[in-house]
Amino acid sequence: MSKKAKIIFLGTGGGRFVVTQQLRASGGLIIEMDNEMLFIDPGPGALVRSKQNKINLLNLTGVFVSHCHPDHYADVEMVIEAMSHCRRKVRGVFYGSESVIKGDGEFYPRVSKYHLDRLDKYDSLKPDDTISLGKIKITATPTKHAEPKGIGFVFSGINKIGYTSDGEYFEGQENYFKDCDCLIINCLRPRDDDWPLHMNASDAKKLIELTKPKMAVLTHFGMKMLKGVAEKEAAWIQKETGITTIAAKDNMKLNFADIGSLKKFI
Ligand SMILES: [Zn+2]
Numbered sequence: 001m002s003k004k005a006k007i008i009f010l011g012t013g014g015g016r017f018v019v020t021q022q023l024r025a026s027g028g029l030i031i032e033m034d035n036e037m038l039f040i041d042p043g044p045g046a047l048v049r050s051k052q053n054k055i056n057l058l059n060l061t062g063v064f065v066s067h068c069h070p071d072h073y074a075d076v077e078m079v080i081e082a083m084s085h086c087r088r089k090v091r092g093v094f095y096g097s098e099s100v101i102k103g104d105g106e107f108y109p110r111v112s113k114y115h116l117d118r119l120d121k122y123d124s125l126k127p128d129d130t131i132s133l134g135k136i137k138i139t140a141t142p143t144k145h146a147e148p149k150g151i152g153f154v155f156s157g158i159n160k161i162g163y164t165s166d167g168e169y170f171e172g173q174e175n176y177f178k179d180c181d182c183l184i185i186n187c188l189r190p191r192d193d194d195w196p197l198h199m200n201a202s203d204a205k206k207l208i209e210l211t212k213p214k215m216a217v218l219t220h221f222g223m224k225m226l227k228g229v230a231e232k233e234a235a236w237i238q239k240e241t242g243i244t245t246i247a248a249k250d251n252m253k254l255n256f257a258d259i260g261s262l263k264k265f266i
Contacts, residue, residue: 004257005159007217009181010049012248014166014188015219024221025049025250026071029184034135034157038062039079045076047082053251057082062133063113065096066165067143067150068107068241071220075099077115084118086251093133095124099139099149107147114118123128123150141176146197152176157255162213162257166220168196169203174210181256184248186220193224201233211243219248 008026013019015127023070027049028041039046050057060083065073073096083092094111095101101124104110106114106126116122125131127142141152145167152165154176162177179184185207189200199207208216216237219232221230230247 003034003158004255005031005157005161005181006256007031007161007184007254008053008055009219009248009250009252010053010055011219011253012044012221012250014071014186014241015222016224017223018221019044019086023223023226026160027075028072029219030055031155031161033155033159033161034102036061036134036136038064038133038136038155039083040064040163041066041072042079043071044074047078049251058085059091063092063094063096063140064101064153065110066152066163067097067145067147068099068104068110069147069150069166072165076100076110077112080111080115080119084115087115087118090118090120092119094119095125095131095138097147097149097151098126099122099147100124104149112139123220124149128153139176141165142170142173144170144173144197151201154180163206164199166186166198168175168199169207174207175215177207177211179180180211180213181215183208183211183216183217183256185216187218187225187230187233188220189224190229191236193210198222201237204233205237205240207238208243208245208246213243215244217246217248217254221247240258 011025013024125140
């Protein structure tokens with residue numbers, strides 16, 4: 001496993017219509033860094049998309065689920081099953097929002113005891129909670145989303161990677177994502193197209209301006225971001241902010257060990 005970060009996008013779809021029709025894949029993303037392999041938000045198709053990308057999920061060391069919407073958790077038990085080498089080992093860690101781990105109101109806990117028993121560690125995280133995994137420090141960030149207990153994540157290791165998860169921009173969100181090498185933003189809609197409790201490109205631009213990451217990646221696209229719109233919105237943000245901004249594609253890999261490979265996006 002690589003030491004410097006590698007990010008693999010196993011899905012870039014968001015919103016119910018895109019995901020249920022699989023207009024974009026919805027398998028979540030994998031971060032490899034500092035000899036850890038972390039699965040973030042294993043949505044529907046996570047196993048299939050991993051296989052497609054020749055990823056061996058038996059190498060996973062951690063699973064993180066941001067909130068209790070199915071496009072973020074649907075395959076979580078299968079991914080944990082793989083991490084525990086088909087339940088033959090007690091292996092790996094699993095962290096999620098309180099709603100994901102304990103359930104909340106209309107949401108059930110997303111992982112049964114049958115699988116939790118095969119983990120080295122699992123716990124729920126609230127905004128501002130910080131845990132360590134090997135050389136990586138992970139901080140949970142707040143969100144303003146339809147799922148009130150949802151969280152985002154910042155992974156600080158040899159590289160610093162932020163993941164907003166779902167939700168609209170709120171004042172102070174920028175304080176959690178300063179100086180990221182890569183800021184991954186779930187951006188459901190184009191600029192000026194408001195959808196309360198979800199991010200659009202205008203708010204993504206604001207967050208990028210305020211946080212100044214080395215690069216930003218838009219993902220989790222709703223219907224209105226398909227057919228080249230996401231790419232146009234990313235180009236607009238890059239022009240306005242001067243910060244490299246790309247629209248993620250299904251199966252896209254970013255390799256921070258090879259900076260040259262990032263230049264093609266600039
Ligand atoms: Zn959501």
